Amino acid sequence: MTIEVGEVIAVNGIKITLKIYEESSKDTLFYKGEKYNGVSIREYITIQRGFRDIICIIEGEYLDEKRFEENGSKLSFIRKVEAKPIGYFEQGSFYEGIKFLPMIKDVAYLLKESRLNEIYSKGYSGEKGFTIGKMLKEEIPISLPWKKLFNSHIGIFGNTGSGKSNTLAKLYTVLFTQKLERIRNKSQFIILDFNGEYTSDQLIDADHKTTLHLNTQVDGSDKFPLSSSEFWNPDTLSILFQATPNTQRPFLNRLINGRKRYLEFEDSLKFYIQNMFKSVFSAASPKPETLDLLRAATRIINNKNLLEILKNISWHGKQNTFFIPSAGIYFNSDGEAYTSVFENDVQNIEISGLTALDELVLRAHLQLIGDLIHGYVQFDHIQPLIKRIESSLSSLSKVITISNDQENQNIVTVISLRKCNQEMTKILPLLIAMHYYHLHKEVVSSPPNKTMHLVIDEAHTILSQQSSSEQESWKDYRLELFEEIIKEGRKFGMFVTLASQRPADISPTIVSQVHNFFIHRLVNERDLYLLDNTISTLDHISRSLIPNLSTGSCVVTGTSFDLPMVIQVDRLELTKRPDSEDINLETLWSDE
Numbered sequence: 001m002t003i004e005v006g007e008v009i010a011v012n013g014i015k016i017t018l019k020i021y022e023e024s025s026k027d028t029l030f031y032k033g034e035k036y037n038g039v040s041i042r043e044y045i046t047i048q049r050g051f052r053d054i055i056c057i058i059e060g061e062y063l064d065e066k067r068f069e070e071n072g073s074k075l076s077f078i079r080k081v082e083a084k085p086i087g088y089f090e091q092g093s094f095y096e097g098i099k100f101l102p103m104i105k106d107v108a109y110l111l112k113e114s115r116l117n118e119i120y121s122k123g124y125s126g127e128k129g130f131t132i133g134k135m136l137k138e139e140i141p142i143s144l145p146w147k148k149l150f151n152s153h154i155g156i157f158g159n160t161g162s163g164k165s166n167t168l169a170k171l172y173t174v175l176f177t178q179k180l181e182r183i184r185n186k187s188q189f190i191i192l193d194f195n196g197e198y199t200s201d202q203l204i205d206a207d208h209k210t211t212l213h214l215n216t217q218v219d220g221s222d223k224f225p226l227s228s229s230e231f232w233n234p235d236t237l238s239i240l241f242q243a244t245p246n247t248q249r250p251f252l253n254r255l256i257n258g259r260k261r262y263l264e265f266e267d268s269l270k271f272y273i274q275n276m277f278k279s280v281f282s283a284a285s286p287k288p289e290t291l292d293l294l295r296a297a298t299r300i301i302n303n304k305n306l307l308e309i310l311k312n313i314s315w316h317g318k319q320n321t322f323f324i325p326s327a328g329i330y331f332n333s334d335g336e337a338y339t340s341v342f343e344n345d346v347q348n349i350e351i352s353g354l355t356a357l358d359e360l361v362l363r364a365h366l367q368l369i370g371d372l373i374h375g376y377v378q379f380d381h382i383q384p385l386i387k388r389i390e391s392s393l394s395s396l397s398k399v400i401t402i403s404n405d406q407e408n409q410n411i412v413t414v415i416s417l418r419k420c421n422q423e424m425t426k427i428l429p430l431l432i433a434m435h436y437y438h439l440h441k442e443v444v445s446s447p448p449n450k451t452m453h454l455v456i457d458e459a460h461t462i463l464s465q466q467s468s469s470e471q472e473s474w475k476d477y478r479l480e481l482f483e484e485i486i487k488e489g490r491k492f493g494m495f496v497t498l499a500s501q502r503p504a505d506i507s508p509t510i511v512s513q514v515h516n517f518f519i520h521r522l523v524n525e526r527d528l529y530l531l532d533n534t535i536s537t538l539d540h541i542s543r544s545l546i547p548n549l550s551t552g553s554c555v556v557t558g559t560s561f562d563l564p565m566v567i568q569v570d571r572l573e574l575t576k577r578p579d580s581e582d583i584n585l586e587t588l589w590s591d592e
Helices: 113-120 164-183 234-240 248-262 268-282 289-301 304-311 336-347 356-374 379-399 422-443 472-492 508-512 525-534 540-548
Strands: 004-012 015-020 028-031 034-037 044-049 052-069 073-090 093-096 107-110 131-135 141-143 154-157 187-193 209-215 224-226 314-316 321-324 400-402 412-419 451-456 494-500 516-519 553-558 565-569
Touching: 004 044, 015 044, 034 113, 073 113, 113 141, 131 164, 154 164, 164 494, 164 516, 164 565, 187 422, 209 379, 224 422, 234 248, 234 422, 234 472, 248 268, 248 356, 248 379, 268 289, 268 336, 268 356, 289 304, 289 356, 304 336, 356 379, 356 400, 379 400, 379 422, 412 422, 422 451, 422 472, 422 494, 472 494, 472 508, 508 525, 525 540, 540 553, 540 565
Parallel strands: 154 494, 154 516, 187 412, 187 451, 209 412, 224 400, 451 494
Antiparallel strands: 004 015, 004 107, 015 073, 028 034, 044 052, 044 107, 052 073, 073 093, 131 141, 131 565, 314 321, 516 553, 553 565
C-alpha cells in the first residue's frame, strides 16, 4: 500500500468526510521512487474497502476545533476534507461510477500520479495512445479514446484567445498523423472555414487536402461543384434563395417538374418561351404584371427585336388589355393582334450560351407568367423570390459551378468562406452540408462502411437562433436541416464537430445532441448556463474552473470519457497552427 494520510469519519449519501493526519499536509511526497500529490482540492485519494480501492476526488476542506485540558485550557485544530467517490479498482481494473462506499474508520491513502493513467486513459498513454496534451495539474500525458471520440459529435467551445482553434487543429492533426492509412478511402473530412484559418499547411499534408477559396468579390476563383440533378432540386433552390415553405417552395416545385417533364425534347425551352408570348397577348383575362416579366425574360435571351416591340406595349386599364398606343393595336383573345405583331419574331427565337443560373432565372419568369395567367398564385407572394434569385445571381455565379464531373475524393476538403459576402456566408454552409449529407446517405451501407465528418468552425455564425436579418420561416428551415443532420446523421456514419466562442447562440437542440465537449474559458453567464443545462457529465468542480482557465486549458467531458478532466492542450508548431494567432504589437509597432 502507499502513504496513509487519514481515515473516514463520516459518510452522508455520497459525501465522505475524512480526518487527515497532521503529518500528511504536504504538497508533494515521494515514496519508493514514486511521486504523490498531497491532499488538496481536486486531488485524488484511495480508500481501501476490503479487496477494493475506492477512488475519491477532494471537493472541499475545513478545520474542526479540538479542545483538551492539560495545565489549563488549550485549543488545537483537526484538518478535515470532503470527498466524492468517482470509481473503484477491482482485480487491477478501474471502473467508473459509484458502486461501493467506504465505512467509518476505513483508511485513506495517497494515489500515485502514474496510476491516474489507468483512470483517465485506461493505461494507454504517451506515444502508444492518442495524446493531444497533459493533465493540467499533474502534467501527465493522457490518451483520449479516439475510437469513441470520432464516432460521435464533438463540441469545442471557448472565448476568443482561449486556445479553441489550437485544440481543434491539434485534435485532427494528431488523428491524421497517426491514422492516415486507416482513414484513406474510408472517411472524408469537410472543414467549413469562415475565417480562412486552415487553408495553409494545417491539419494534413497538401497531397491529401483540397482547399476551395470561395470568393464573391471577383470571378475566376474556386467554385463549389454541384451536379445538374442536385442543382435542379427543390431543396437546393429553396436553400439558395430562402424560399418560404407555403408559397415559394411549391412554385419552385412546379418550375422543376415542368423542366423535367419536357427535358428530353429538343428545344423545349424555346417552345416554352414561344408559348408564353402567345399566352400573354392572347389570354382571355390578361394580367398587367406579365408584361414586365416577359420583358425580363426577353432580356435574358438577348433578343433585341422582341425587346424593341415590347417597349412600345402598354396596359390599358379601362379595357383590361395590352395595346400599342402609337399604332392603335389592341391585343385580344382571338390572337389576331399577336399574330401580326409578334408571330415572325417569336418563331425565330434562338437560345444559346445560357448557364444553369441564367436558365433558372428565365424559367422563374416564365413560370410566374403561366401561374398568373392561370390564377395559381398572387404576384406579391412570388415576386420577392424572383428578386432574390436575380440579386443572388452575380454572387452565386462566382462561387458555384454546375458540373457532372467526378468530384474530388481527397481525405480533407477545406472550404474557405473568408471572402464571401454575408448573404453567401449564410446560404453556402447550408448548401454544402446538405450536399455532403445526402451524397453520403446515398452511398453508405447499413451498418455504415464509410464515415463523413463535417467540421464547422465559428458554428454560431450559421447555427444561431438570434439572427434578426432573415425571415423566421427561413431561419427555422435552416436550423431544422442542421438539426436533422446532427440527430439522424450518426446512424449513417456522419458526424459533426462544432467550434464556437458563443455556444449560447447555437440552437439548444443542436448543442444537446453533442456527445463530447472540449470547454475552454467561457465567462458569459448565458454560455455557462447552457453548459449547466446541457452537459450531464460536467461536475461542479470542473464547472467552477471554466471562467478562469488559462489559454490552452480545457475541461474534457462527455460520453466517451469516464470522468471529466482538465487538460493543457499542447501547442502546435508554428507552421501548423491555425491562422488565428494574436498580433504581436511590440513587433508591429517597433521602430525598425
